[in-house]
Amino acid sequence: MGLRERKKQATRRALQEAGIRLTLERGLENVTVEEIALEADVSTRTFFNYFATKEEALLGxxxxxxxxxxxxxxxxxxxxxxxxxxxxxxxxxxxxxxxxxxxxxxxxxxxxxxxxxxxxxxxxxxxxxxxxxxxxxxxxxxxxxxxxxxxxxxxxxxxxxxxxxxxxxxxxxxxxxxxxxxxxxxxxxxxxxxxxxxxxxxxx
Structure with a gap:
């Protein structure tokens, strides 16, 4: 697997982990896509490059x-x-x-x-x-x-x-x-x- 693909997988995983962590802390209704992206240290635009919704990110x-x-x-x-x-x-x-x-x-x-x-x-x-x-x-x-x-x-x-x-x-x-x-x-x-x-x- 090349470096580019490894970085993409790492970003995808970081978004999933951030979404799960925030949802377990606050509840699904109290977590936004923007907050998940911020927690994962990426832009909201980057989030939507990987997932269509926060629910999709949570299910992984x-x-x-x-x-x-x-x-x-x-x-x-x-x-x-x-x-x-x-x-x-x-x-x-x-x-x-x-x-x-x-x-x-x-x-x-x-x-x-x-x-x-x-x-x-x-x-x-x-x-x-x-x-x-x-x-x-x-x-x-x-x-x-x-x-x-x-x-x-x-x-x-x-x-x-x-x-x-x-x-x-x-x-x-x-x-x-x-x-x-x-x-x-x-x-x-x-x-x-x-x-x-x-x-x-x-x-x-």
């Missing part, structure tokens, strides 16, 4: 969207060849950054506090989850070769995103929690769904 990049390499590996039948395990791998990329777990843990804890204090932000968060769900359904359709009238990709994506939201609520974001723990929680949730909706055992 949650949930993350799998990068093209992860998506394409899934579409191509990887990385393991087992659909459920590969779906779990994609879902984990929404939740866990293996490059900087400590920073991500801190971010998620802050946003958890933020949505608890400002529940009106949940609507925007759910809209983001929906957008990611649409992308996930498209990837599933490509992998399985499903046609436009096949509902299964949408159903699988919806189930996967529901499991992801459930997992996010269960995570503690502690230093002892590793990607393997997240994978185990997602796998367990998918297993529970399978058990709940499996056809009843036939009696001979």
């Amino acid at each position: 990049d949650v949930p993350a969207t799998p990068d093209e390499q992860v998506r394409q590996a899934f579409v191509d039948g990887g990385p393991t060849g087992d659909f459920v395990e590969d779906l779990i791998t994609v879902l984990i990329t929404f939740l866990v950054s293996t490059e900087d777990l400590a920073t991500q843990r801190a971010d998620m804890l802050l946003r958890k506090k933020l949505t608890e204090r400002e529940p009106q932000l949940v609507r925007g968060l759910l809209a983001r989850f929906h957008n990611v769900e649409v992308e996930l359904a498209g990837a599933i359709a490509e992998r399985t070769g499903a046609g436009p009238d096949d509902d299964r990709p949408q159903l699988l994506a919806a189930a996967g995103m529901a499991v992801m939201r459930h997992t996010m609520k269960r995570l503690h974001y502690s230093e002892s929690e590793e990607p393997a723990d997240v994978r185990a929680k997602i796998r367990e949730a998918l297993r529970h769904l399978g058990e709940a909706f499996a056809p009843p055992a036939r009696e001979d």
